[in-house]
Amino acid sequence: MDVLFPALREASPRPALRFGDRALSYRELAAVAGPLTRRIGGQARVAVWATPSLETAVAVVAALQAAVSAVPVNPKTGESELAHIVSDSAPTLVLAEPGADLPGPLAALPRLDIDPYARDGEDQELPYEPGEETPALIVYTSGTTGPPKGVVIPRRAIARTLDALRDAWRWTAEDVLVHALPLFHVHGLILGVLGPLRRGGSVHHLGRFSTEGVARELAADGTMLFGVPTMYHRLAAEAGGNPALAKALGRARLLVSGSAPLPLTVHERIAAATGRRVIERYGMTETLMNTSVRADGEPAPGTVGVPLPGVYVRLVDDNGQAIEESDGETVGEVQVRGPNLFVEYLNRPDATAAAFDGGWFRTGDMATRDAAGNYRIVGRKATDLIKSGGYKIGAGEIENALLAHPGVAEAAVTAEPDEDLGERIVAWVVRAETTVSAPPAAPTGPADPTDPIAPTAPVDEASGGPRPSASELVDHVARQLAPHKRPRVVHFLDALPRNDMGKILKRELHA
Template identity: 65%
Template sequence: MSPLFPSLHAAEPREAVRFGEHALTYAELAAAAAAPARRIKDAGRVAVWATPTPQTVVGVVAALVAGVPVVPLNPKTGERELAHIVRDSGPTVVLAGRGDQLPSLLGRLTRIDVDVDADVAADADADADVAVDAEGSPTTAGPALPPEPDDESPALIVYTSGTTGPPKGAVLPRRAIAATLDALRDAWEWTADDVLVHGLPLFHVHGLILGILGPLRRGGSVRHLGRFSVEGVTRELSAGATMLFGVPTMYHRIAEVVDRDVALAKALTGARLLVSGSAALPAPDHRRIAHATGRAVIERYGMTETLMLCAERAGGGARPGTVGAPLPGVELRLAEEADGIGEVQVRGPNLFTGYLNRPDATAAAFTEDGWFRTGDLASLDEEGQVRIVGRKATDLIKSGGYKIGAGEIENALLDHPGVREAAVTGEPDDDLGERIVAWVVPRDPQSPPEEHELTEHVARELAPHKRPRVVHFLTELPRNDMGKIMKRALHV
């Protein structure tokens, strides 16, 4: 197949990625990725310790150009969840930045330190192939990168929270990544002249595939903030960045100050494209940003298993509450439609190939005629715009840009010695979109655990963003005649 990143193979001299003061050109990125790519080409699968650093970019790119499936690991993941992911995916190598402190359970893996120091780029000529130009004269063709595999080869295995158990590994082929990024090129008029700024984590679809691999496929550049801040957004958009990717929590924080922050408003006004995703952006935040800047935030819709399904178009005008029309190549239908609302089901080249080691879950995720069941409920307007109205299930919580399964939090709570029963729900939150709420029946009603004790327990076991923000103590959980917890009956 053609390379995922043509500018990388051409070893172009323009900037590819920047983290603070540390920037890499395409030539430098190719040089830095070439050595680990050669070392891992027969590794089977590799893990990348996905910190918000250039080392993560080099590690992921090295695996992709080597044709080796890569498993991004969230450094904040709790020990139990991390152990499950490593056991399930079976990597033989972990790529990490020099100096990264890795948990002991990764000790059985071969560690390769990724180096992005300037002297690596200086060695590019030593790894360069000798080619000839049209007149037969020698020319430097860039570092010798391995030939890339076919379109159906797995590229990434991204773990997504299930609603009733541990995370499942969605196997994303190279075909899906290319199809999604090329469809967004058309929808957003995305070119090599665009400079993207974002501060998203690099272990999931939004931050890694859209935010890092998207600019690299276009031959443009990305400036990562390391950690999101309004000041960082202002600085980078004022210094030539043309696009901003964020989740509703980030745009909410922007909306809170944009009407009194002149520099921020000016920076946003100068951006070509402002994109929000991972959950619905509340209409009040849409209005505040548009009023202060004259610039609308557009939305898109996708999930780990499908990558991007829909997007509002550049120049098409944002419509709060909608996520645009299906992208080129995506087929979308509403199943079991009632009152104009049905479950979103899709098929197309952007879909994953299945859940790793879970043929049962893979089979259940598709209809008999081959459509993927998203579990989302939506309606279509007369112009084909999609409006997401909710979930078929109540157990997937969208908080701070993350999709979080209630079941795994319940399991963690039940492991606490002071908890007899537990249920987890989501409730609206102006900042996070939804906040995680735990409903707990203590083992000793006269001496229940402290709320902070339970929230810290979940953060240690799973990840900080999965901790409940509110804990309610009950004498019993509401159940139906079959003994199933009735979550819709849970309220204060």
């Protein structure tokens, strides 16, 4: 296999990593990684206490060079989940920053503190690169349908994904990536840290997200920004009244959003304030990256773009048959194959076998495909595909319609059983602090006389508060989309439950 990080092998003097005011060049990173690879060499797996720090980045790089599988651990993981991860992955050593207070299951393991500025006498050469199928990382899923599963990611998947993004994003060694994402998952660690190192560029990690930090780094030498929708929502809200932030975002070469769909309203506000479009990409732990809007392609807001080079993507219907239509309307499950795929779920041959359909990985995500080949994710098969009144409806398009109302700050859409419809659409809404009502609504009712859904919808307005009312939002969705896609129940909340990546935890809404 080719060298994973050529600039590291060459001990380049170029800047590599910067976290806050602490930084390492490639030469310095090689000098500390070389001795560290020898200290951890021979281990089967090591756990990495994945704080957003220079120590975490150094630990993962050293493990990759030593051909030791690294298991990034979220420092906010609960006790029972952590116990499962440690028992399942069986690391023989934990790498952490000095002074970190490790919880029980990790505290019981041998520990090695990482000093990113340690020098062990003369520089030592890095070991030979292992084969491309060598497991590099074991990243645990969120565990929404049971105990988290360990996704075994080989070096091949990391290299091929990052090279495909080089093509799609025109990513070069001259790029300086700015981000503030956690380092225990694909987006923050593989794309955000290993991506710049693969290219020979550099990463500036803010440690903690702030609009001030983004403005400062992009106004200096930052050329790319990686974020999640909650970050871009805050940037959009502030950029309109903050010329310095708008100018900094506008000078970035590339703004990338991922991990969840970016609402169209945020796309529009960022573009209006900065003149710069945010592009979206689509991936998951098991597949790394599958599709992206291209940096040199046509703008495609609301979509996750086209398949990356070397990646094959298809939509299938409920019978597993490939969907040939590219009409932007027909919904199917996304299946993927290519060199970006994981090897297996650790210790779970049953789950691994069930995840594949004749070599195609079943993502569980539902999407449409337009005439230009762009995919639009409408939600998860298990939670976001709603079958109501004979229609298949994606929760994502209803959420976008709700967010287009000026009185809505946040929105989530789920389903619940309905004797007549099969499932009825339920909206969960956080109202904007200052709202402006939409134009008066026409009476709600089926525009199409063949619409089987009744014209009225029960609503929950018990929480009171400012407008918009539930009935106003129901009518708004009916006008924006179609009457059969309007919510049947509307709940108002102070906030939506989210995980560390900003993804809405829909299962907690009904709980």
